[in-house]
Amino acid sequence: MTSHPRKPLAATPTGTGLPDHRNAEKARAHPHDGPDRALRATLARTTGGLSPQAAAGAWLDWAMHMGRAPGRQLELAQHAIESAWKLAADMGARPETEPPFAPGPNDHRFAHPGWSRPPFRAMQQALLAGHDWWDRATDDIPGMGRQDAARVRFMAHQALDTFSPANGPLTNPEVIESALKSNGQSLVTGASHAAQDLLHALKHEETAPSSKFRVGHDLAATKGEVVYRNTLFELIQYAPQTDTVRAEPILIVPAWIMKYYILDLRPENSLINYLVGQGFTVFCMSWINPGPELHDVGLDDYRTDGVMAAMDAVSTITGNEKIHACGYCLGGTILSIAAATMARDGDDRLASLTLLAAQTDFAEAGELMLFLDESQVSLLEDLMFDQGYLASDQMVGAFRAIRSEDLVWQRAVRRYLLGIEEKETDMGTWNADATRMPARMHSEYLRGLFMENRLTAGRFAVKGKVIALRDISVPMFIVGTETDHIAPWRSVYKTKLFTVGDLRFLLTSSGHNGGIVSEPGHPRRHYRIGHRKPGALYMDPDTWLASHAPQDGSWWPEWAKWLGEHSSERIDPPPMAAPDAGYPSLEKAPGNYVLIR
Numbered sequence: 001m002t003s004h005p006r007k008p009l010a011a012t013p014t015g016t017g018l019p020d021h022r023n024a025e026k027a028r029a030h031p032h033d034g035p036d037r038a039l040r041a042t043l044a045r046t047t048g049g050l051s052p053q054a055a056a057g058a059w060l061d062w063a064m065h066m067g068r069a070p071g072r073q074l075e076l077a078q079h080a081i082e083s084a085w086k087l088a089a090d091m092g093a094r095p096e097t098e099p100p101f102a103p104g105p106n107d108h109r110f111a112h113p114g115w116s117r118p119p120f121r122a123m124q125q126a127l128l129a130g131h132d133w134w135d136r137a138t139d140d141i142p143g144m145g146r147q148d149a150a151r152v153r154f155m156a157h158q159a160l161d162t163f164s165p166a167n168g169p170l171t172n173p174e175v176i177e178s179a180l181k182s183n184g185q186s187l188v189t190g191a192s193h194a195a196q197d198l199l200h201a202l203k204h205e206e207t208a209p210s211s212k213f214r215v216g217h218d219l220a221a222t223k224g225e226v227v228y229r230n231t232l233f234e235l236i237q238y239a240p241q242t243d244t245v246r247a248e249p250i251l252i253v254p255a256w257i258m259k260y261y262i263l264d265l266r267p268e269n270s271l272i273n274y275l276v277g278q279g280f281t282v283f284c285m286s287w288i289n290p291g292p293e294l295h296d297v298g299l300d301d302y303r304t305d306g307v308m309a310a311m312d313a314v315s316t317i318t319g320n321e322k323i324h325a326c327g328y329c330l331g332g333t334i335l336s337i338a339a340a341t342m343a344r345d346g347d348d349r350l351a352s353l354t355l356l357a358a359q360t361d362f363a364e365a366g367e368l369m370l371f372l373d374e375s376q377v378s379l380l381e382d383l384m385f386d387q388g389y390l391a392s393d394q395m396v397g398a399f400r401a402i403r404s405e406d407l408v409w410q411r412a413v414r415r416y417l418l419g420i421e422e423k424e425t426d427m428g429t430w431n432a433d434a435t436r437m438p439a440r441m442h443s444e445y446l447r448g449l450f451m452e453n454r455l456t457a458g459r460f461a462v463k464g465k466v467i468a469l470r471d472i473s474v475p476m477f478i479v480g481t482e483t484d485h486i487a488p489w490r491s492v493y494k495t496k497l498f499t500v501g502d503l504r505f506l507l508t509s510s511g512h513n514g515g516i517v518s519e520p521g522h523p524r525r526h527y528r529i530g531h532r533k534p535g536a537l538y539m540d541p542d543t544w545l546a547s548h549a550p551q552d553g554s555w556w557p558e559w560a561k562w563l564g565e566h567s568s569e570r571i572d573p574p575p576m577a578a579p580d581a582g583y584p585s586l587e588k589a590p591g592n593y594v595l596i597r
Contacts, residue, residue, distance in 0.1 A: 101128035114173025189419030224589035292388025332358020384439035392434035481515030
């Protein structure tokens with residue numbers, strides 16, 4: 001594999017400014033720490049990376065505060081009695097009447113009409129009544145930490161859902177109906193699926209890639225060339241599709257938590273292909289799927305040897321034109337750090353900055369915070385120290401737990417009780433193609449950003465000097481998604497609190513991935529968009545939502561129009577690669593790194 005020469009990766013972290021007692025490297029030097037870390041790593045594997053101490057501490061916090069609140073106990077007892085009366089009154093209700101308890105917006109387990117008939121309705125309502133009681137039991141308890149309350153609520157819901165009537169072959173009307181119609185074949189097929197999956201799990205085998213969607217053929221198929229490669233990423237330059245292009249190129253920085261081709265799925269729903277077709281010169285980074293050899297790569301290495309190295313290549317290949325930089329998810333976070341550093345250091349190569357479902361402030365980072373505190377992160381650090389990285393399944397498990405109704409239980413019912421094979425989709429194939437993360441980088445990211453929120457607190461240092469988002473003066477385009485459980489849109493919106501320049505905020509329908517992959521013609525899509533002029537007063541997110549009406553359709557044309565407004569004249573397409581300047585064409589897109597599993 002051809003490699004472009006590049007300076008060695010930094011051996012020590014430089015981007016987080018973490019104090020020495022928080023530095024994982026210091027912990028390694030303790031003379032008796034090795035056996036302890038090995039034991040804790042084994043524990044982490046057993047618990048899926050979840051800290052038993054964190055769970056026990058949350059329950060103890062709840063129990064102690066509840067134990068000294070007899071008035072609250074009485075209120076909860078009264079609420080339980082009222083719920084019991086509601087359940088009793090609903091026993092004889094007609095199927096078309098509204099039940100007393102309704103499932104959450106993401107809970108589709110009870111969509112089958114059989115759940116409106118007895119006895120299934122009574123079982124469903126009993127489960128939802130339990131959810132309702134625990135919501136009340138963990139809400140607004142004076143003195144109890146909000147994170148502990150949320151964690152207890154989450155664990156209680158998880159325990160209840162384990163015994164949901166939807167999970168039983170004799171208590172789920174849809175399963176019974178399917179078994180009767182198929183003469184039991186659905187259950188036989190489901191049992192075969194369960195046996196296959198159990199065998200894969202026992203053998204520790206990864207799920208085989210989809211045969212229907214192949215990377216480089218059906219997915220990630222936009223024509224281009226790899227024009228740069230180092231230890232961390234490959235840079236892809238896409239071939240022009242128009243006679244002339246905008247002078248300013250677009251550099252896309254995807255998240256390293258995922259393969260880049262979420263932005264280049266099939267040609268008809270590829271954001272990259274769309275941009276190229278609109279007359280833009282597009283470059284995209286393809287991060288490597290790291291192994292233990294990148295254990296010591298830090299967060300700032302992803303900025304210097306990642307984002308800045310890509311920017312150097314784009315500048316050289318296109319003739320030093322200004323760059324429209326776009327970051328998605330974690331890629332947007334590291335791009336924000338890079339942009340603020342560039343502003344501080346007088347680097348004016350950016351023409352604009354676009355952040356897609358990317359957080360810069362983590363005070364309201366959503367349900368992922370359920371898995372983050374000192375105990376949790378320390379346990380993950382022990383696991384990563386032992387492995388050298390955070391494995392993809394260890395990370396994906398947290399995302400699935402947050403949406404367990406859909407991503408765990410409903411999938412299990414469909415596959416094991418209904419015997420339905422999962423339909424192969426482009427996004428499903430991408431979703432199964434998860435990546436690992438280097439130990440040091442992930443530790444610095446969790447501590448410096450998620451736990452300590454250093455970037456917007458004015459305590460994030462790059463090369464020993466603090467950076468500030470308010471220094472970014474280029475126009476910004478921020479995209480949030482309505483049902484995002486990874487980067488909640490109100491958290492994404494807070495970029496407006498910490499910047500002062502020209503800014504467009506766009507809120508689109510759907511979630512973290514589906515909202516971004518929202519091509520023109522996609523059914524049932526809408527968006528809202530607003531413009532914050534430089535110097536304008538701050539508007540809170542709920543007021544903004546109420547004052548901006550939804551518009552039907554894809555948000556992609558809005559962004560392309562905005563990019564055009566902040567671009568200069570059209571020119572002949574730049575050359576593919578620049579071998580004389582040290583950026584030769586290495587191979588055809590999508591390159592090699594995206595294929596590493």
